[in-house]
Amino acid sequence: MSSKLESLQRWVDEVAALTRPAKIHWCDGSDAEYRQLVQQMLQTGDLIELNQETHPGCYLHRSSPSDVARVEHLTFVCTKDEQDAGPNNHWMAPADAHAKMDALFEGSMEGRTMYVIPYCMGPIDSPLARCGVEITDSPYVVANMRTMTRMGAAAQARIEREGTFVKGLHSTGELDPERRFIMHFPEELTIKSYGSGYGGNALLGKKCHALRIASFQAKSEGWLAEHMLIVGIENPKGETHYIAAAFPSACGKTNLAMLIPPEGYRKDGWKVWTVGDDICWMRPGADGRLYAINPEAGYFGVAPGTSDATNPNALTTIARDTIFTNVAVTADNQPWWEGLPGKPVTDWQGRPYDPANGPAAHPNSRFTVSARQCPTWSPRAEDSQGVPISAIVFGGRRPSLVPLVFEARDWAHGVLVGAAMGSETTAAATGAVGVLRRDSMAMKPFAGYHYGDYFRHWLSFDKPGAKLPKIFHVNWFRKGEDGRFLWPGYGDNLRVLEWMIDRVEGRAKGRQTPIGTVPSDGELKLDGLALDRRTVDALLDVDHVGWSDELAAIGEYLHSFGDRLPDQLRAEQQRIAKALKTAEAA
Numbered sequence: 001m002s003s004k005l006e007s008l009q010r011w012v013d014e015v016a017a018l019t020r021p022a023k024i025h026w027c028d029g030s031d032a033e034y035r036q037l038v039q040q041m042l043q044t045g046d047l048i049e050l051n052q053e054t055h056p057g058c059y060l061h062r063s064s065p066s067d068v069a070r071v072e073h074l075t076f077v078c079t080k081d082e083q084d085a086g087p088n089n090h091w092m093a094p095a096d097a098h099a100k101m102d103a104l105f106e107g108s109m110e111g112r113t114m115y116v117i118p119y120c121m122g123p124i125d126s127p128l129a130r131c132g133v134e135i136t137d138s139p140y141v142v143a144n145m146r147t148m149t150r151m152g153a154a155a156q157a158r159i160e161r162e163g164t165f166v167k168g169l170h171s172t173g174e175l176d177p178e179r180r181f182i183m184h185f186p187e188e189l190t191i192k193s194y195g196s197g198y199g200g201n202a203l204l205g206k207k208c209h210a211l212r213i214a215s216f217q218a219k220s221e222g223w224l225a226e227h228m229l230i231v232g233i234e235n236p237k238g239e240t241h242y243i244a245a246a247f248p249s250a251c252g253k254t255n256l257a258m259l260i261p262p263e264g265y266r267k268d269g270w271k272v273w274t275v276g277d278d279i280c281w282m283r284p285g286a287d288g289r290l291y292a293i294n295p296e297a298g299y300f301g302v303a304p305g306t307s308d309a310t311n312p313n314a315l316t317t318i319a320r321d322t323i324f325t326n327v328a329v330t331a332d333n334q335p336w337w338e339g340l341p342g343k344p345v346t347d348w349q350g351r352p353y354d355p356a357n358g359p360a361a362h363p364n365s366r367f368t369v370s371a372r373q374c375p376t377w378s379p380r381a382e383d384s385q386g387v388p389i390s391a392i393v394f395g396g397r398r399p400s401l402v403p404l405v406f407e408a409r410d411w412a413h414g415v416l417v418g419a420a421m422g423s424e425t426t427a428a429a430t431g432a433v434g435v436l437r438r439d440s441m442a443m444k445p446f447a448g449y450h451y452g453d454y455f456r457h458w459l460s461f462d463k464p465g466a467k468l469p470k471i472f473h474v475n476w477f478r479k480g481e482d483g484r485f486l487w488p489g490y491g492d493n494l495r496v497l498e499w500m501i502d503r504v505e506g507r508a509k510g511r512q513t514p515i516g517t518v519p520s521d522g523e524l525k526l527d528g529l530a531l532d533r534r535t536v537d538a539l540l541d542v543d544h545v546g547w548s549d550e551l552a553a554i555g556e557y558l559h560s561f562g563d564r565l566p567d568q569l570r571a572e573q574q575r576i577a578k579a580l581k582t583a584e585a586a
């Protein structure tokens with residue numbers, strides 16, 4: 001045994017002494033191990049078998065009704081210096097947080113099996129990948145981690161070679177919402193999560209490691225860990241551009257990553273390739289471009305709204321070997337959610353379906369499935385060097401004001417556009433839904449350090465020799481006076497991506513506005529769409545008065561980050577505010 005592995009063994013021993021499990025199981029990631037776990041969970045009721053004829057290898061998990069989403073108010077970043085966590089995070093002193101958590105973990109695994117899960121985020125041979133080990137007492141977490149990460153023997157071998165890994169300790173505890181905490185110790189590469197079995201709270205490779213801890217690491221190591229999908233767009237000539245896009249939770253990342261081109265585009269030979277649907281790690285390559293990997297190996301996607309009309313690729317992907325969490329069930333035991341044909345008989349809590357109880361599937365019900373099952377899974381998804389990024393896209397749910405698409409004039413302006421992002425809240429986190437909040441780079445719940453430092457880190461990529469992607473902002477969610485979405489969205493979003501690529505290639509001229517460049521007349525290909533002239537104008541309209549107010553609000557928001565806010569960002573905000581005033585006067 002190497003000395004490296006000893007540090008892992010020592011930590012496992014310490015955790016076992018604290019949590020006192022009946023048994024310890026080191027996960028090897030094999031099929032046999034997975035089958036055995038599933039059998040065991042079917043016996044305990046953690047999993048329910050779904051219709052194996054229509055959905056082979058598919059199971060349903062019903063979480064506790066009080067444990068259905070990430071809990072941002074119980075999520076902490078525990079840096080030595082409170083300032084380093086920033087106003088964007090809840091903070092607790094590391095010693096206090098450890099004491100609090102260790103008291104909860106004390107004896108928490110009594111009578112249970114403790115699973116040790118070595119995992120790798122990213123292709124196992126990639127220099128951009130990073131490893132971790134999650135210790136958990138939840139077989140559901142093990143099964144999900146096997147799908148979402150490269151889990152098992154190969155990851156353990158890499159950990160032994162490298163000697164460093166992120167330590168994640170998780171226990172479902174008694175699922176008491178009052179005794180639930182997700183704690184991050186970025187300086188110690190450590191996570192402690194107690195009291196929730198749900199998604200981003202419990203699958204520690206995902207938000208906890210690949211975003212909060214990784215963003216902190218990325219700052220000192222010169223790369224970026226972002227809440228972004230990665231999609232490849234192949235034109236009829238066979239050229240592929242890769243685009244990374246940050247939208248807040250439940251705002252369309254999975255859908256855009258699996259987009260199916262509109263019919264005319266398909267006929268012409270356009271293809272879309274899915275590299276990732278939630279997280280993107282990128283760093284500058286030798287040629288100055290940004291290269292990106294998807295650190296995940298699976299999708300933990302939102303079920304409601306996923307249908308043949310919106311995302312047929314996802315539907316094909318989840319037709320087999322999928323774990324569904326908190327969906328409803330039909331009379332013949334198929335998984336069901338709002339947006340699918342047919343009807344539910346049992347709701348997400350296992351009760352006979354009654355519309356008086358609300359939706360049949362929980363609005364944040366999810367599927368966990370291997371990325372390889374996606375029909376558009378990119379041949380470059382396992383590329384250890386990553387894919388070169390041509391464009392970065394920011395976006396959110398903005399019912400008014402924000403046009404369908406605009407382009408930042410340069411990198412610094414693009415960083416401001418990302419920092420200023422706002423979106424209506426969704427069901428992906430507990431709390432009110434439909435409230436506008438600022439969510440810089442879609443990282444509000446995930447940046448593992450002070451947003452001021454984070455913006456500075458973003459700005460630092462603009463240096464001599466860099467060939468940075470163009471930065472755009474999109475809004476698929478603008479509504480008309482009747483409350484309906486103005487833009488058809490989904491597959492038709494390719495029309496907007498094509499314009500971006502035309503800009504990257506220097507083919508589209510665009511129209512300059514104070515907030516950036518929008519498509520000029522005729523540049524967006526809208527043939528085949530039933531959009532009248534007025535709607536198109538409304539979608540691309542830049543309301544100078546409304547935007548002046550927006551810039552003032554952005555200025556106030558930036559001000560909240562105090563003296564860690566880079567001056568350059570403040571200057572960008574003032575430049576645009578001034579341009580709007582000039583345009584208003586004209």
Ligand SMILES: Nc1nc2c(ncn2[C@@H]2O[C@H](COP(=O)(O)OP(=O)(O)OP(=O)(O)O)[C@@H](O)[C@H]2O)c(=O)[nH]1
Binds near residue numbers: 253254476477
């Ligand atoms: N109107 C409209 N709705 C969309 C569009 N794309 C996605 N949606 C809806 O937005 C919701 C969430 O979409 P997802 O693609 O699952 O969101 P996500 O960003 O991957 O979410 P997380 O997994 O929580 O990070 C679903 O109800 C979709 O149907 C679009 O282009 N237009």
Ligand SMILES: O=C([O-])CC(=O)C(=O)O
Binds near residue numbers: 198201206248249278
């Ligand atoms: O982390 C989760 O629970 C699900 C997710 O992708 C998100 O909320 O962005």
Ligand SMILES: [Mn+2]
Binds near residue numbers: 249250278
């Ligand atoms: Mn997400």
